[in-house]
Amino acid sequence: MIDDAALPPLVRERLRALLLERSHALVLSFAPDWTLREVYGDAAFHGIDAGASAAGITALQDLFVGIDIGDDQEIPFVELANGRSVHVHLLADGDCFHLLLLDADEARATQRSQQQLANEAVLAGHAKSKAIDALRNIRSELERQRARLEEANALKNALIATMSHEFRTPLTSAFGHLRLLEAQVPAGGEGHDALQAVRRSLTYLFALAENLLEYGRGEAGGGLLNPVDVDLDALLADCEAMFRPLAAAKGLLFRARLQRSDAASPRFDEVKLRQIVINLVSNAVRYTQAGEVALALRWADAHLRVEVADTGIGIAPEFQARIFQPFNAGAQSGSRGAGLGLSIVRRLVEQMRGTLALQSEPGVGTRFELDLPCAAASSAPLDTTPLQGRVLVVEDDGDVAYLLEAAFEALGLDVQVVGEAVAAIDHALAAPPHLLVFDMNLPDLSGCEAVYRLRAQGYRGATLMLSANASSDARDAALRAGADRYLTKPIDFARLEATARELLAQAS
Amino acid sequence: MSAGPFKVCMLGDFGVGKTSLVSRFVRSTFSDKYLTTVGVKVDSKEVARPGRDPVKLVLWDIAGRDALDSVGANYLRGASALLLVADGTREASLASALNLLMQARGLLPNALAVLAMNKFDLLDRWEVAPPTLTQLRRSLAVFETSAATGGGVEDAFAAIVAGLAP
Numbered sequence: 001m002i003d004d005a006a007l008p009p010l011v012r013e014r015l016r017a018l019l020l021e022r023s024h025a026l027v028l029s030f031a032p033d034w035t036l037r038e039v040y041g042d043a044a045f046h047g048i049d050a051g052a053s054a055a056g057i058t059a060l061q062d063l064f065v066g067i068d069i070g071d072d073q074e075i076p077f078v079e080l081a082n083g084r085s086v087h088v089h090l091l092a093d094g095d096c097f098h099l100l101l102l103d104a105d106e107a108r109a110t111q112r113s114q115q116q117l118a119n120e121a122v123l124a125g126h127a128k129s130k131a132i133d134a135l136r137n138i139r140s141e142l143e144r145q146r147a148r149l150e151e152a153n154a155l156k157n158a159l160i161a162t163m164s165h166e167f168r169t170p171l172t173s174a175f176g177h178l179r180l181l182e183a184q185v186p187a188g189g190e191g192h193d194a195l196q197a198v199r200r201s202l203t204y205l206f207a208l209a210e211n212l213l214e215y216g217r218g219e220a221g222g223g224l225l226n227p228v229d230v231d232l233d234a235l236l237a238d239c240e241a242m243f244r245p246l247a248a249a250k251g252l253l254f255r256a257r258l259q260r261s262d263a264a265s266p267r268f269d270e271v272k273l274r275q276i277v278i279n280l281v282s283n284a285v286r287y288t289q290a291g292e293v294a295l296a297l298r299w300a301d302a303h304l305r306v307e308v309a310d311t312g313i314g315i316a317p318e319f320q321a322r323i324f325q326p327f328n329a330g331a332q333s334g335s336r337g338a339g340l341g342l343s344i345v346r347r348l349v350e351q352m353r354g355t356l357a358l359q360s361e362p363g364v365g366t367r368f369e370l371d372l373p374c375a376a377a378s379s380a381p382l383d384t385t386p387l388q389g390r391v392l393v394v395e396d397d398g399d400v401a402y403l404l405e406a407a408f409e410a411l412g413l414d415v416q417v418v419g420e421a422v423a424a425i426d427h428a429l430a431a432p433p434h435l436l437v438f439d440m441n442l443p444d445l446s447g448c449e450a451v452y453r454l455r456a457q458g459y460r461g462a463t464l465m466l467s468a469n470a471s472s473d474a475r476d477a478a479l480r481a482g483a484d485r486y487l488t489k490p491i492d493f494a495r496l497e498a499t500a501r502e503l504l505a506q507a508s
Numbered sequence: 509m510s511a512g513p514f515k516v517c518m519l520g521d522f523g524v525g526k527t528s529l530v531s532r533f534v535r536s537t538f539s540d541k542y543l544t545t546v547g548v549k550v551d552s553k554e555v556a557r558p559g560r561d562p563v564k565l566v567l568w569d570i571a572g573r574d575a576l577d578s579v580g581a582n583y584l585r586g587a588s589a590l591l592l593v594a595d596g597t598r599e600a601s602l603a604s605a606l607n608l609l610m611q612a613r614g615l616l617p618n619a620l621a622v623l624a625m626n627k628f629d630l631l632d633r634w635e636v637a638p639p640t641l642t643q644l645r646r647s648l649a650v651f652e653t654s655a656a657t658g659g660g661v662e663d664a665f666a667a668i669v670a671g672l673a674p
Contacts, residue, residue: 062552062566065515066586076579077547085547112546119522119544126598445659448631453652455638457645477632
């Protein structure tokens, strides 16, 4: 440090003048009770009233709350009311003290710009690592889900394969032995009618088994296609072998023909294609008492057209939509099946990206026309046991609150309804309900905020969030805040009941 | 006539919302533009109490930091209370606030401490899990606050007033 006393007087004077000018030094001298005695310097520059208003003095006094003003003090970078920054020095001086204010605005601006850049870089880095973490989590979650799906799919496929084998093996044996017996018993011979009855039953059992297996695969799993080169001649021959005897037994003419104008080999999921054709022909034979049943396959322009026509009882217009519903037994007059066949046909045709057309007239007959492009595509039994417990419903909409109250009371639960989140938090903490049902949008706090606050205060009860927002973001936010389940409005009351049962079962 | 004044220091990592909480509490204003604080800004507010004298709080909005240096320690002198501020969307800022509290305890063993978990309006981005706050509440008053909406801010300062002038 320079010893200023040793400096030449001229230099010392210039240095003193420069420092005073650049620091905009202001000195305020006070009595110990903060009575202002003297002001030296440019008070206005620091936004301090030259008359040293009470407010100005109080603001300075606030800087030393809790601090002994009998000792020298230094407080760097204090922002004043006018926004400027100063270094504040308190100098004790016998029966008084002085406050020395030195301008630090330029130094603060420099420090701030550096600090701002550094802080923003850290914040941006944090946001970036969060985004990367989120992406990583999404990817690992997708991988987990894919692994679970693959595992479940493998199990399901193994089950279906086993079941198919278990069904098909004895059926194949039965069909084979039936054929041997039929060869030994001439038409009109003794036992021929009995063998025909066995064939009908076996054919029905075969179709039923295949349909149930297909139905059991479900929409998603069943959508997977396994296209192979299909021998249409063999398909036609098998159908003839299977249905011609049945048709003949009823005195029906059975015609089957194949037209081929595309040299390319047809590629389809053969199992599904056979299932479609067998279902349609089986129905046609079953519902035709006189006349004929005709199966026509046309392979042209990379499309297979399947036409199954009969002169049977026909389907009334009002039933034509119903026959494609599963388990529609009764939709067709005189029907005796499980009512699965046509629903399976429609599902399989959709999976194969084909089209299905129906023309039918009661008493005249029915014609199904399919166009299939060449391939290059349950619910648990209802639980009605009354529930026990208390439900706190937090919903500000009176109508919705009433519906929820009625729904939960119908399940046997005691229901309390509160319209505001803060009041609900108090209720829930004072007397924790067995189930807490929160609307996402409440007037005072969002449902998420309320649930988070409850969880952060140790609330562990079952919590269900209801919202009109069906986005996955909203759902994730609710679950992150601590909700156990998230359901969207309009309320599906069956789902609400199932969820309430599940949550209450877990809670107990 | 008012009780106090009591010096209350805002302590926490940078960018957690200390300045915003003071602005919300003292002036009922909020800006989402981030401007780092250098040094200290001192504000005051008289907090009304029904049927009793108001309490004057002198609020020291100290530049954010994750550990106390000599300058930071200097700012704390004479403080009666510490309002620790953490950002719920940055879990590390909670560790910083608790670290600052431990260091400040060496200087101010008897100061009242309250934790404001700020940015509650951004709950969907929070990293701090509810059980963490449940644990903290066993030893510290904790408030979920939002300088943006004002949620929880009055409650946090009211807890300080109640602790300083029961």
